[in-house]
Amino acid sequence: MKQLQGIPVSPGVVIGRALVLEKSLHRVPFLILGADEIPKELAKFNTAIVGAIDQVTQDRNQVAATLGEEPAKIFEFHLGLLNDKTLVEPIRERIESEGVNAAF
Structure with missing residues (x-):
């Protein structure tokens, strides 16, 4: 049996199979958009x-x-x-004013 350390989210003890997820190294890219790309980015955000x-x-x-x-x-x-x-709204405003991508 392997004992894992973690941060509890509820009291008690559980014994059973665990799904262990590895730490993701995926990073969301920070992009500065051109003025012509901002309306498309806002539309993409609204669609999402x-x-x-x-x-x-x-x-x-x-x-x-x-x-x-x-x-x-x-x-x-x-x-x-x-x-x-x-x-x-602050996300929309930041896309418009700073030209950043919505994913960031």
Whole structure:
């Protein structure tokens, strides 16, 4: 048996198989966009937000149908984040004012 060290997220002990993910070295590139690329980048960001909302809504509905409304409530939090103008608007503003890519 191999014992792993980690940061607990809930109390208690669990014995069983674990999926160990290696630390990712993937880095998001920082790009400065040309003025002509900014509208495309904003459109890409807006499409990503809409797609994420659609996917989370589908996941929420599937969980509600199979497990009930109570477990599905966690998705309401995620939808709230995606629809929160105080989180989304500063990203749009930074793309417009600084010309940075949305992924960064």
